[in-house]
Amino acid sequence: MGGFDEMFDWVVVGSGAGSMSSALVMRKAGKSVIVLEKEPFLGGTTAKSGGVMWIPNNRFMREQGEADSAEAAITYLDALMATESAEAPGSSAEKRRAYVNEAPKMIDFLVDQGVALERGPDFWPDYYDELPGGCKTSRTVVAEPFNKKELGPWAKTLRKGFAEFPVRLGEAMKLNYIRRDPALKKAQLRIVWRTIRTRLMGQHYVTAGAALQGRMLKAALAAGVDFRIESPVSELIVENGKVTGILTQKDGKPWRVGGRLGVLVNAGGFAQNQAMRDRYMPGTRSAWSQTPEGDTGEMHMEMERIGGVLAQMDQMVGYQTTPAPGWEKIYVTPPAQGLTGKPHAILVDQSGVRYMNEGGSYELYCETMLKRNASVPAVPSWAILDRQYVEMYKVADKWIDKKVPAGWIEQNYLHRADSIEALARSIKVDPVALKATIDRWNGFVAAGRDEDFHRGERAYDSWLGDPYHGPNPALGTVEKGPFYAVPVVPGDVSTYGGAVTDAHSRVVKADGSPIEGLYATGVSTASPMGNAYPGAGASIGPSMTFGYIAAKHAAGLGNQL
Template identity: 65%
Template sequence: MPQFDEIFDWVVVGSGAGSMSSALLMKRAGKSVVILEKAQWVGGTTCKSGGVMWIPNNRFMDPGEDSLEQACQYLDAVVPDGADSPGTSPARRRTYAVEAPKMLDFIISQGVKMERGSTFWPDYYDELPGGVKTSRTVTALPFDKNELGKEWAGKLRKGFLEVPAKLDDGMKLPFMKHSWEIKRIFFKIALKLVAGKLTGKHWVTAGAALQGRMLKAVLERQAADIRVNAPVNEVIMDGERAVGVVTVKDGKPWRIGGRLGILMNAGGFSMNQAMRDRYMPGTQSKWSNGIETDTGDMHQELERKGARLAQMDQMVGFQMTEAPGWDTDYVKPGTQSTTAKPHAIQVDQSGVRYMNEGGSYEEFCETMLVRDRTVPAIPSWAIMDQQYMDEYAVAAKGMAKKNMPKWLASGWMRRGSTIEALAEEIGVPAQALKATVERWNGFVRGGKDEDFHRGERAYDNFLGDPFFKDGPNQTMGTIEKGPFYAIPIYPGDVGTYGGVVCDCDSRVLRDDGTPIEGLYACGVTTASPMGRVYPGAGASVGPSMTFGWIAAKHAAGLGNQVV
């Protein structure tokens, strides 16, 4: 029997959302928990993310708006099964659809304040059977991180949006000039921000709000001993069973045993370029919004211990651009809605349009990578006209009127008085680009994108302009008013999407399909239970929280007991 320096019931590696949900459940079961975080901050990738949870049939939805069977129908329609996607299965997807609403109810019972993310945040493939055109999203309410106390407030990882705003409200602000209601939202946020500064509050929203609230619940209930600067480098085995880990304490190896098991929620490998080159060639760590500790350490260690890795070529793509300052920005300049707005399309380096520019960011980047195998498409070019520049901010970098001189001077943005002149600026065939733009304009006037069906999904229009009235939908507008503009688009990401294969109880599996006893995993340490598809906003955070919770239930022997 291995010797340990300490023993807990439940050892958790990483401090993402799934770690916190598992710790709260273990506390309810009367078990001891330690959370070992490699970084100096708590919260993991969840903290930097939008913090959205995709929870079907959740408590915030109206009666009759969703059901277990509808959710399973949608997941089975959107997520293909196959030998290349062993992280998913009908049984695992159904487990998620059954358990996710229960997990949410439990978390709320622990004092974590949640709300519906929006009444209009459609599934990414809402046209498929079971898809919801309203919203299955759930988010945490904005949070004053000072509620954690001085010590822990400083240990919460920085979020991407540190203002007293609901995420849904924040997404409406770019359209403020069109709506008095949105103006009122803006002034309400501004007043709350000023009041917060005067009263010593430090507001965060999105993922930082979720993790701040989860951390507060864990601390208040003394649900876990949370340790930062505590990397794990080895899983300790006793025969075929995982029984502990080797971490670091005071600069020296420290062996911690887990009576009930170990939960791996250690993030992905977005910052390990060697692993990216091996598993997803053509992608770059520098384009990723992953966190600095996402280096795949536990992927490699779990493989050494016999775990099966799968879906390692997948990432949660999030298109970005190398706008001025991008290399030092905490959040890389995202372009998800840039090419989904009216008066914009995207072309490859042959000047040809090759995708629906709206839709899922995961599918967008996957399409770009696949295209690049046959036609150079990294970078691709977003093509816009003056109508776009007059109306919309560009890549979250502000409005053109104020910023155009520095954008052009930097070489990031290109401009041409005609489409042919723009083509010369970006090095694509002029006649091909002209034909592409003319074809697009014909689709706009004809009311239908006959090539890629942009605007036919509710989600495409969600990314567009709700106040746009001059086209067939909220995402299609002509590109005809010069001058014309282009910016480069790259296949960035918010994290990797492959890892160890798990069963419905979150147990880590070997190549032969048998579980490694005592070893559980959730989050992006795993091969996603959503396979190779991202079905809706929050399809990483929701499963992480749910399968971390399921792992704790199984390890504690709670079964289907009401918790």
């Protein structure tokens, strides 16, 4: 191994959550680590996200006296895989078992390194909780809110999150129902005063993904990890069939960095590369993605160039969104995850027909929309709401019952009419078809059961609905004018395909043999969850776990941690 400008034991490409967990393992083993990030900010898509990890049988569940087990989680994942018809080379029984067994250990390790974690909201069911082994409470783990001033001069390098104030994720979620529960107004005031107080004290708290990555960054810096920003990696260096390092830039010049134990690729997906989207998932748009601008897939191509196999490239972590005027100027595209899952709302295609359970997994929601669009125009689809809805819930994070935001009607984003037929004409949908769809839905609500798509029968549907609404939190009539319609498109929080890896996180060739010295995790890989999304945090959890697994394997630690 020669000709390198610098040498480290472990070279990590990208600064997402899996990079941090792997770096901490290597430093615990006494190995040198460098993390190379091409953007000016550290944290990757994780920092912009909710920062949720799906961790079955985790310590926080056990501490709260809740029974879970590896076998229950395996049963659930296997049952979910059985519902999928498409091949998923990134998933195998061995990898799923490795995940379920190692994920709780990864959490224990991070807590031991001083990373303050806690259970997510107690009620955040698995997305297919009706399957054997599914959890109807919560397998989620999140970070405690974090004062990013604790990072000192590194604070300015932490990528901005969507909730830059001292609030727990569960608290923030409850505020969606502020018009349903007067007590939540007091809760909101407490959060406001808490924010003011901490700012006056010179603190700057963040929550969700920014809190997770802030805490991970603090632990990694304290452990002696070397971080480099604005350091894009353009090449994996291969010598005698082994990946021995990478080519990056330093001070504007080529810079070769060697890795004695290997290279870990955790460089995100390709959500911001429209050419790759057109090739692998036509009909989707990078403009609808929640990912950072650097999510452009170069390392996917580089791993393929040296013999890696790309798979599941047509998959994304779909996250339905509604493109309200001005959305491109804000940090996060207005999500529509709960928009049509709440009472008094449905989703229809451009023929005016309802075609899915609006309360299901966001990944499945967008996948279903794209499949529907192949036969009936459904991108965008239309969220149909009534007066009951807008008096209780926001649309694109705005209250619209008393005052419609400027430009919403003028730019044909929001359509409003006194009758369903008039609303249909406004959105260029057959009035007869839309009226029949609404009448059929209202009949289901009256009967207490969605006969077409079974919305409201999962615990997760109830979670997306309204806990203050009964008898079914997900079902409510659309019958009181004025009526409203807004477009919904298949956005995403990441792509979900990439290099195929084995149970040790090694990138493998077409014959299944590993490429020596090359590991990968996160959405740079074909998801170990296959083509489905089992629950909240099913991309961050595996990223962190397989980063942890990769480092243990490369360092020869076995079960020593």
